[in-house]
Amino acid sequence: MLFDSHAHLDDERYDGDRDALIQKIHAEGVSNIMNIGSSLKSSRASLALADKYDFIYASVGVHPSEVGELDDAGMAELEKMAKHPKARAIGEIGLDYHYFEDTDEKMQHKWLRKQLSLAKELDMPVIIHDRESRGECIEELKDMNISNGVMHCFSGSAETAKVLLKMGFHISFTGVLTFKNARRALEALSVIPLERLLIETDSPYMSPEPHRGERNHSGYVKYVAQKVAEVKGIDYDEVVAVTDANAKRLFGIK
Ligand SMILES: [Zn+2]
Incomplete structure (x- = not known):
């Protein structure tokens, strides 16, 4: 069964039809969803x-673009939320040098390190967001000896994928794989063993072809699985089964 390893179903774009949509997605074959925290508010949601x-299942964490809200009290709340029985990862956390609204590089590093420490302390996997950080995100992970986690919405090169695999990381792809300009992502996919691969929607963002530009949802994770099957030359059912098992193993789901 399909496991969408990264969705933001608490997003306001679902306010009008969230429950009906979730039930429909589940009935149509998405057996599990990891809903991602990206701020304190969305971690609660x-x-x-x-x-x-x-x-x-839920991850709790504060996205690099949102770390301006963090302080000691915020970290204490994150720790408390991380101990909830259905919280299975710390994330999404990382570095994002594309947008600096209320943050700067120094702040992002500081709160990334604190959240990585929390994950280590609680022995939980991390869900990493890395955008235009010039390799600094991976350096932080190496410095802190983090090996249990997933690089989400992977957009790096095959070389970068190899570095992450060597560190012990899983790598996750979104509907970006289905885009016409996905050459680099497809090259990276070709070097990643199926056992280390996750699939995700990152909904409501990143809607795959043939729904590009529309609101995304977890049901569309099937298009990512189809593309992986096509690129790797294996059965769709095998992609679904193995990525489901990978996500369950990583997130400690029986
Ligand atoms: Zn996300």
Whole structure:
């Protein structure tokens, strides 16, 4: 069964039809969803969704673009939320040098390190967001000896994928794989063993072809699985089964 390893179903774009949509997605074959925290507020919302639906799990964490909200009290709340039985990862955390609204590089590094320490302390996997950080994100992970986690929405080269694999990381792809300009992502995919691969939607963003530009949702993770099957020359069912097993192993789901 399909496991969407990265969705933001708490996003306001689902406010009009969230519950109906979640039930429809589940009925149509998405057996599990990891809903991602990207701020304190969305981490709370993520846990609320996980409380409501047995097939939804939550990650808690503050995205690099949102770390301006963090302080000691915020870290204490994150730690408390991370101990919730359905919180299965710390994320999404990382570095993002594309947008600097309320943050700068120094702040992003500081709060990334604190959240990585929390993950280590609680022995939880991390979900990493890395955008235009010039390799600094991977350096932080290496410095802190982090090997248990996933690089989400991977957009790097095959060489970078090899570095992450060597560190022990899983690598996750979104619907970007289905875009016409996906050459680099497809090259990276070709060097990643199926056992270390996750699939995700990053919904409501990154809607795959043939729905590019529309609101994304977890049901569209099937298009990512189809593309992986096509590129690797294996059965769709095998991609679905192995990526499901990988996500369950990484997130400690029986
Ligand atoms: Zn995300």
